[in-house]
Amino acid sequence: MRYPIGFTMAQARHRARMEQAGHTRYPTVLMLEPLYTCNLACIGCSVERHTGKLADRMPLETVFKAVDDCGAPIVNICGGEPTLYPELKELIEGLIARDKYIILCTNALKLDTKVYGVIPPSERLFLMVHLDGLRETHDYVCNRKGVFDKAVEMIRKGKELGYYVYLNTTVYKETRVEEVEALCQMVDELRADGILISPGYEYESVTADVFLTREQIHEKFRQIRAFSHRYRINATPLFLEFAAGLRELPCSPWSTVNYTPKGWKAPCYLIEGEGYFDNWEDFWNHTNWEYWESRIDPRCQNCKMHSGFEHSAVTAAMKTLKGTIQLAVWSLRK
Ligand code: SF4
Known part of the structure; x- marks a missing residue:
């Protein structure tokens, strides 16, 4: 299967439960950023995500309250570099105890000392290693030589x-x-x-000329889509059609909510269009979701990120029998 059966079923159960209860908007993934400290300063990364002090990280009880408030079955730990979070082992143990599936987004530089031999493998824990190209491109994007080789060594290990x-x-x-x-x-x-493949988002704080225009995204993703059936690409067929400019989708920013050291970020992981909220209820009830779904905001024009659109892609697929079968076949493929 594309993802382990438990992970796929947890999402399907959550979707069915929410929709039976009459919810049209609900979070499935919590993008959790327990710290804004990093051991790299990649040129395409939002500046605040690698300049924070370790002392300003979230305490564990704050993290667990956010996890419980939001109720999403999947927690994607990013940041910052999560392997630098001193309480990572306790965090992962607490999430597993809460029945969550965990995606640990990492540059892999510290996996050998902070994860391997410290946090045991689990069917609920997925290591997601950034690799933004082959050696030359990845080291350029990471702004440091040797990162590609280390990441490959850590994937193998x-x-x-x-x-x-x-x-x-x-x-x-x-x-x-x-x-x-x-x-x-x-x-x-x-x-x-x-492998998850996504076009970079053009952060306002990043001045380097590294981002694709909308047309360039479409052109590159048309080519990626053409070979996608040969590989284990973890993007649904409809998402790839969207990234290739072959169909339109509304955004679903509420499906992938973002909790940061500054609070709940509205509307999404990418932009602070409505700022930060201290508590879940204010964030959930006062963010203008309808506005952000429409993508009329100028900051949304060039956005084709998984976090905003994968939920929409699955919803669109499930509206037709053909789309549902295509999605099922995609999920079952190795
Ligand atoms: S289109 Fe992109 S930037 Fe706009 S709300 Fe959706 S995910 Fe955020």
Whole structure:
């Protein structure tokens, strides 16, 4: 299967429960940023995410309250670099005790000292290693030599130790489509579990000219879509159609909510269009979801991120029998 059966079923059960209860908007993924500290300063990353002090990280009780308030079955721990969070082991243990599935988004530099031999493999824990191209491109994007080689070594070691390991690739202007296909081939060579591919979001705080225009996104994703059936790409067929400019989708920013050291970020992981909220109820009840779904805001024009659109892609697929069958076949494929 594209993802382990438990992970797929947890999402399906959550969707069915929410819809039976009459909810049209509900979170499925919590993008949890317990710290804004990082050991890299990648050129395409929002500046605040790698300049925070470790002392300003979230205490565990604050994290668990956010997890319980939001109720999403999947917690994507990002940041910052989550392996630098001193309480990572306790955080993961607490999430597993709450029946959550955990995606640990990492640059992999500290996996050997902070995860391997410290936090055991689990069917609920997925390591998501950033690899934004082959050696030259990835090291350029990470602004440091040697990061690519270390990440590949950590992916190989993680698989030997029995972890679920996925690659996470952001496509920038510098990224050649041939490199993306080479990364897909690496998934098989390294016996990794899959690869997530997304176009980079043009953060206002990033001045480097690394982002794709809308037309460039469509062009690159048309080529990626053409070879996608040969590899374990963890983006649904409809999402790839959307990224390739072959269909339109509304945004679902509420499906992937973001909790940060500054509070709940509205509307989404990418922009603070409505600022930060201290508590869940205010965030959930006072964010103008209808406005953000419409994508009329100028900051949404060039956005084709998984976090906003994968839920919409699944919803659109499930509206027709053909789409539902296509989604089921995609989920079941190895
Ligand atoms: S379109 Fe992108 S930037 Fe706009 S609300 Fe959706 S996810 Fe956020």
